[in-house]
Amino acid sequence: MKLDGTPHYTLPAIHDPSTGSYISDSFAIAVYLDATYPSAPLIFPHGTQGLQASFESAFAPEVKGLLPIIYPIIMSNLNESSVNYLKAVNSKTAGEPIPNAEVVLAKTEQDLWKVHGWYENASRSRGDKGPFLLGEVVSWADFVVCAQFLCWRTVLGPDTKEWKYMEKWNAGKWGTLVENLGKYQGVH
Amino acid sequence: MKLDGTPHYTLPAIHDPSTGSYISDSFAIAVYLDATYPSAPLIFPHGTQGLQASFESAFAPEVKGLLPIIYPIIMSNLNESSVNYLKAVNSKTAGEPIPNAEVVLAKTEQDLWKVHGWYENASRSRGDKGPFLLGEVVSWADFVVCAQFLCWRTVLGPDTKEWKYMEKWNAGKWGTLVENLGKYQGVH
Numbered sequence: 516m517k518l519d520g521t522p523h524y525t526l527p528a529i530h531d532p533s534t535g536s537y538i539s540d541s542f543a544i545a546v547y548l549d550a551t552y553p554s555a556p557l558i559f560p561h562g563t564q565g566l567q568a569s570f571e572s573a574f575a576p577e578v579k580g581l582l583p584i585i586y587p588i589i590m591s592n593l594n595e596s597s598v599n600y601l602k603a604v605n606s607k608t609a610g611e612p613i614p615n616a617e618v619v620l621a622k623t624e625q626d627l628w629k630v631h632g633w634y635e636n637a638s639r640s641r642g643d644k645g646p647f648l649l650g651e652v653v654s655w656a657d658f659v660v661c662a663q664f665l666c667w668r669t670v671l672g673p674d675t676k677e678w679k680y681m682e683k684w685n686a687g688k689w690g691t692l693v694e695n696l697g698k699y700q701g702v703h
Numbered sequence: 704m705k706l707d708g709t710p711h712y713t714l715p716a717i718h719d720p721s722t723g724s725y726i727s728d729s730f731a732i733a734v735y736l737d738a739t740y741p742s743a744p745l746i747f748p749h750g751t752q753g754l755q756a757s758f759e760s761a762f763a764p765e766v767k768g769l770l771p772i773i774y775p776i777i778m779s780n781l782n783e784s785s786v787n788y789l790k791a792v793n794s795k796t797a798g799e800p801i802p803n804a805e806v807v808l809a810k811t812e813q814d815l816w817k818v819h820g821w822y823e824n825a826s827r828s829r830g831d832k833g834p835f836l837l838g839e840v841v842s843w844a845d846f847v848v849c850a851q852f853l854c855w856r857t858v859l860g861p862d863t864k865e866w867k868y869m870e871k872w873n874a875g876k877w878g879t880l881v882e883n884l885g886k887y888q889g890v891h
Contacts, residue, residue: 566837
């Protein structure tokens with residue numbers, strides 16, 4: 516329900532028949548799953564919910580540079596009413612000239628060295644080679660990063676030269692991460 | 704040593720006589736202390752170094768709004784050569800008109816509700832009342848937040864109405880945090 520009383524439609528959302536719960540919003544769903552199924556691997560190990568929530572704020576600025584490339588492709592795949600809706604809510608982005616893709620891609624890889632540093636410094640100071648932000652254990656932050664790259668792969672297409680380039684960014688860190696998380700990707 | 708071969712003077716820095724190590728940079732010092740004294744309480748519990756490093760990027764935008772208030776006060780307390788140095792390296796900030804303090808303070812409290820949310824949502828989803836970002840256990844992120852408020856308290860003065868106001872920001876969250884971390888503050 517929205518503030519004005521009209522129904523609020525949003526994705527992602529889940530219905531858990533074993534508890535009768537309906538939950539929307541990725542983070543809230545993850546919190547629900549950890550609380551309801553504590554014996555499964557946790558999305559927020561060691562009570563890291565707060566740190567993991569802050570990670571999204573830290574990560575977003577490093578990838579937003581790619582939006583002017585990605586956004587027009589998304590728009591070109593939508594039907595008219597979706598396009599009109601997105602144009603209305605994103606007036607700032609719509610209609611701006613599309614910048615040089617090569618320059619934008621190279622700049623985004625530069626920005627992402629910062630995120631790479633969070634992974635690599637952590638791994639070095641822990642003395643392990645775990646591919647995830649917490650080391651050997653996957654957690655929310657890795658899903659955030661992976662989801663961003665999967666979005667780009669889907670929008671650009673897995674066989675495009677742009678995606679082949681991005682897979683190798685930052686010493687191949689993100690291509691490997693997407694691969695490592697492959698077992699969590701699927702339609703059931 | 705800087706890239707140009709001249710000596711690099713910086714603070715903070717530590718010398719640990721028991722290992723003969725000299726370390727500078729807060730994060731590197733914390734990593735060193737955890738690695739060298741693993742039986743003491745850890746600054747990065749549960750291998751959270753990477754998440755904690757990203758926290759600083761998430762936190763910084765929420766507090767940078769106060770710089771135009773704080774910066775002129777810092778400048779007014781420095782000697783001439785320090786003032787000239789800071790003016791040279793911060794050309795963008797220097798000389799700008801000082802904005803209305805009340806407006807800036809109120810805006811910064813608004814921005815900090817986001818950080819408050821990271822703490823409170825985490826605490827709620829863990830089902831605990833721990834005052835720290837990881838719950839009952841203090842860690843790097845809490846020191847980052849606390850250090851920012853201690854900087855403001857020192858610059859503004861602990862008896863000013865500005866500090867008395869900030870202590871109560873966001874349901875008193877930061878005043879309480881500074882108090883909870885009091886035992887770690889001291890000159891030895």
